[in-house]
Amino acid sequence: QTKIDQDRAERTEKLQGMGCKRKRVEDVRFTQGKGSYVDDLKLPGMLFGDFVRSPHAHARIKSIDTSRAKALPGVVAVLTAADLKPLGLHYMPTLAGDVQAVLAEEKVLFQNQEVAFVIAEDRYIASDATELVDVEYEALPCIVDPFKSMDADAPILREDIQDKMEGAHGPRKHPNHIFEWTIGDKEATDAVFANADVTIKEMLVDHRTHPSPLETCQSVASFDKVKGELTLWGTFQAPHVIRTVVSLISGLPEHKIHVIAPDIGGGFGNKVGAYAGYVCSVVGSIVLGVPVKWVEDRMENLSTTSFARDYHMTTELAATKDGKIQAMRVHVLADHGAFDACADPSKWPAGFMNICTGSYDIPTAHLAVDGVYTNKASGGVAYRCSFRVTEAVFAIERAVELLADKLGMDAAELRIKNFIKPEQFPYKSALGWEYDSGDYHTAMKKAMDTIGYKELREEQAQKREAFKRGETREIMGIGISFFTEIVGAGPAKNCDILGIAMFDSAEIRIHPTGSVIARMGTKSQGQGHETTYAQIIATEIGIPADDIMIEEGNTDTAPYGLGTYGSRSTPVAGAATAVAARKIKAKAQMIAAHMLEVHEGDLEWDVDRFRVKGLPEKFKTMKEIAWAAYNAPPPNMEPGLEAVNYYEPPNMTYPFGAYFCVMDIDVDTGVAKTRRFYALDDCGTRINPMIIEGQVHGGLTEAFACAMGQEIRYDEHGNVMGASFMDFFLPTAVETPNWETDFTVTPSPHHPIGAKGVGESPHVGGVPCFSNAVNDAYAFLGAGHIQMPHDAWRLWTVGQKLGLHT
Ligand code: CDP
Numbered sequence: 001q002t003k004i005d006q007d008r009a010e011r012t013e014k015l016q017g018m019g020c021k022r023k024r025v026e027d028v029r030f031t032q033g034k035g036s037y038v039d040d041l042k043l044p045g046m047l048f049g050d051f052v053r054s055p056h057a058h059a060r061i062k063s064i065d066t067s068r069a070k071a072l073p074g075v076v077a078v079l080t081a082a083d084l085k086p087l088g089l090h091y092m093p094t095l096a097g098d099v100q101a102v103l104a105e106e107k108v109l110f111q112n113q114e115v116a117f118v119i120a121e122d123r124y125i126a127s128d129a130t131e132l133v134d135v136e137y138e139a140l141p142c143i144v145d146p147f148k149s150m151d152a153d154a155p156i157l158r159e160d161i162q163d164k165m166e167g168a169h170g171p172r173k174h175p176n177h178i179f180e181w182t183i184g185d186k187e188a189t190d191a192v193f194a195n196a197d198v199t200i201k202e203m204l205v206d207h208r209t210h211p212s213p214l215e216t217c218q219s220v221a222s223f224d225k226v227k228g229e230l231t232l233w234g235t236f237q238a239p240h241v242i243r244t245v246v247s248l249i250s251g252l253p254e255h256k257i258h259v260i261a262p263d264i265g266g267g268f269g270n271k272v273g274a275y276a277g278y279v280c281s282v283v284g285s286i287v288l289g290v291p292v293k294w295v296e297d298r299m300e301n302l303s304t305t306s307f308a309r310d311y312h313m314t315t316e317l318a319a320t321k322d323g324k325i326q327a328m329r330v331h332v333l334a335d336h337g338a339f340d341a342c343a344d345p346s347k348w349p350a351g352f353m354n355i356c357t358g359s360y361d362i363p364t365a366h367l368a369v370d371g372v373y374t375n376k377a378s379g380g381v382a383y384r385c386s387f388r389v390t391e392a393v394f395a396i397e398r399a400v401e402l403l404a405d406k407l408g409m410d411a412a413e414l415r416i417k418n419f420i421k422p423e424q425f426p427y428k429s430a431l432g433w434e435y436d437s438g439d440y441h442t443a444m445k446k447a448m449d450t451i452g453y454k455e456l457r458e459e460q461a462q463k464r465e466a467f468k469r470g471e472t473r474e475i476m477g478i479g480i481s482f483f484t485e486i487v488g489a490g491p492a493k494n495c496d497i498l499g500i501a502m503f504d505s506a507e508i509r510i511h512p513t514g515s516v517i518a519r520m521g522t523k524s525q526g527q528g529h530e531t532t533y534a535q536i537i538a539t540e541i542g543i544p545a546d547d548i549m550i551e552e553g554n555t556d557t558a559p560y561g562l563g564t565y566g567s568r569s570t571p572v573a574g575a576a577t578a579v580a581a582r583k584i585k586a587k588a589q590m591i592a593a594h595m596l597e598v599h600e601g602d603l604e605w606d607v608d609r610f611r612v613k614g615l616p617e618k619f620k621t622m623k624e625i626a627w628a629a630y631n632a633p634p635p636n637m638e639p640g641l642e643a644v645n646y647y648e649p650p651n652m653t654y655p656f657g658a659y660f661c662v663m664d665i666d667v668d669t670g671v672a673k674t675r676r677f678y679a680l681d682d683c684g685t686r687i688n689p690m691i692i693e694g695q696v697h698g699g700l701t702e703a704f705a706c707a708m709g710q711e712i713r714y715d716e717h718g719n720v721m722g723a724s725f726m727d728f729f730l731p732t733a734v735e736t737p738n739w740e741t742d743f744t745v746t747p748s749p750h751h752p753i754g755a756k757g758v759g760e761s762p763h764v765g766g767v768p769c770f771s772n773a774v775n776d777a778y779a780f781l782g783a784g785h786i787q788m789p790h791d792a793w794r795l796w797t798v799g800q801k802l803g804l805h806t
Helices: 002-015 067-071 081-087 123-130 186-195 239-250 276-288 298-304 389-407 411-418 440-451 453-468 529-541 569-596 622-631 689-708 761-779 792-801
Strands: 047-053 059-065 075-080 091-093 099-101 114-120 134-139 177-184 198-206 218-224 229-234 257-260 292-295 311-319 325-335 364-372 379-381 474-484 504-510 516-520 548-551 603-606 609-612 615-621 642-647 656-666 672-682 740-743
Touching (some): 047 123, 047 276, 047 298, 059 114, 067 075, 075 081, 075 123, 075 276, 081 276, 114 123, 114 276, 177 186, 186 311, 186 364, 218 276, 229 239, 229 276, 239 257, 239 276, 276 292, 325 389, 389 474, 411 474, 440 474, 440 656, 440 740, 453 474, 504 529, 504 569, 516 529, 516 569, 529 548, 529 569, 569 603, 569 609, 569 615, 569 622, 656 761, 672 689, 672 761, 689 740
Parallel strands (some): 047 292, 229 257, 516 548
Antiparallel strands (some): 047 114, 059 134, 075 114, 091 099, 218 229, 218 292, 311 325, 474 656, 504 516, 504 642, 603 609, 609 615
16 A cells, blocks of 8 residues: 555656646746847847827927937837827727827826837937927926815816716716726615714825836837738737737737737736837837837836826724724725726726725625826736735725724734634625635634734833833834735626636647647736646646646737736636646546546546556556547547636635734834734645745735835826836845745635635735834824835834924
């Protein structure tokens, strides 16, 4: 028996399948500088495009004179809205049902908005020529504060839709209003609040920031006039969607458009949408008949393509005296900038903000969201989160702390008291979601025991006394966050993009010699898909992961998919991979039965082979079966061994986690030091623990950035402040704290391998954890809620306001 077990263990290990810490295969090229990115592409005759951008946040364009730019040697063309208008391309549709100017026509609506596109022989000439385009502007009053957007005397921003009082998501209350979206039972919620023992209410701001991937957005368009075919390389998180959008807006048939997303240097939501640069490179190539490249610089990326957050959330909780939460009421004022270009599924103008009741059994809730236009860049993308779940988790996790404070209760205890209990799953939340699985109590207990929660609170109490006695200038904060994510968009009934249901796909092909190519509808931007999808297939069909090649990003070869964002790859394409593999396995079983001359039902699966039940020495390995599939399939069976699956998930998956942060803050300098950060994640079945750990490290680092300093700010004239890495906080190894990671495993009951997503959880849970640590540190001094970001200067001002400085 031991010999058989040992043999099985050895064969299992050889597969490098699910659960093993397989090294990332893509890193072989990345660590040697051999990745192939859009900007590596050099095509014969290729030209370069660069934008003329508006210095104003709001201004009327009186004239554009391109003659000086056109006269510069090396300049080939200068496009303006006047050139695009006859083609109907001066505006493009956004994913949110709005339209967005490709090149500004009569007005500019945010600083650095695209006004003209210069195409030249090289990048430097194009850049020089942008300064020779003479644009005459008449400055207009601008709106920076979203709370003033709907004032009676507010300047009207979007004159193009001024009279269209019915938007994509219902009626608009004001020309600067985009939508009102409500969910939940308002009357019942108001009634609970009216009679509650204890309530809290706070304006929680999840400030404007930016995903800032290291590689900026870029594209190369190459139109073949003879064949009438367009090839478009770009930094696309969702290549197939881009192909469909390009077809719809250009009129080119979709089969004549080849979209290729090569290696991508980080996306984090920034590379989901369609940008003016893509359209202009395509138009440039169609008009000129040669390839045109467009590459954003850092300032352009930070100031024009897809900001994140900017949610102003008036958040209320109602509870009994002993801490049972009875209701939640939230109003969000959402600043969407100049165009509504949020990247959300069509039916969800505020993304999945209605997951805001979090991990708690809150029976009654109501959420209202108003989206407004301001003179800022558009976007509203899910920066390492699933469509506004970061905002939702921030709201509930800060609110629970404020409630604990008011009740004089321990914040961990209050959470535990209100957790959804294991026996309540599948749990239907007051705002409409059905949580698939969870065991919050076990996760919280493990986290509290590991971090030594009780001892930390004792230490904090002593430190607070010492501070009051004047013996120390340091205060200690303990941040907690217990989050529930919602990832894997999603079921067709809930989720579509431009009417296309958000399924995803995998196509697996076994070659005669037993090696494999699998093509996916998703697109990695660094998450390690080439490593982990192969692990799923390896376990499912018993072929070593090293013999499986994963290919993504070429719309000609990959099956149609909705792409990678919102941690949907594992929940959706991961499921498609398992289902496609199982189709192959079912056919392989028939072939094996034929080869072994037994009935299929007499066979059982054993790691990498089918064997005859009770006769373990009679078997056929998957490799042998693959050969037979091409060489001697059973009579009447078509040869070959391949399968495709388009997976439409029955539900989202709901990963969760318990995070703790211990922070020491010097009140005189405002410098906050993270002493410990512990992150327990439950993403169901774990495919690659090493990759999960890497994902958690990355997500926490971005959470640290957002909470502790990262921000896209505007001055009162709409000038974007700090749109460079001199000012925009991008933590390096020097600032980044040490991360302690841990896990529990609560499989998803509806996912074929029980896996939930993980890529974004650490960001979602991390932001409120840091903010709670800061707020907890100052709470005993009566600071009230302190808004993010918590950089040293802002924390210094808190000390100043509290009169702590001598
Ligand atoms: O959609 P995206 O790839 O950003 O997110 P994800 O589905 O959460 O996956 C991120 C990475 O973590 C992928 O390489 C997954 O295969 C891996 N992962 C895992 O190993 N086990 C899980 N249960 C979930 C994700």
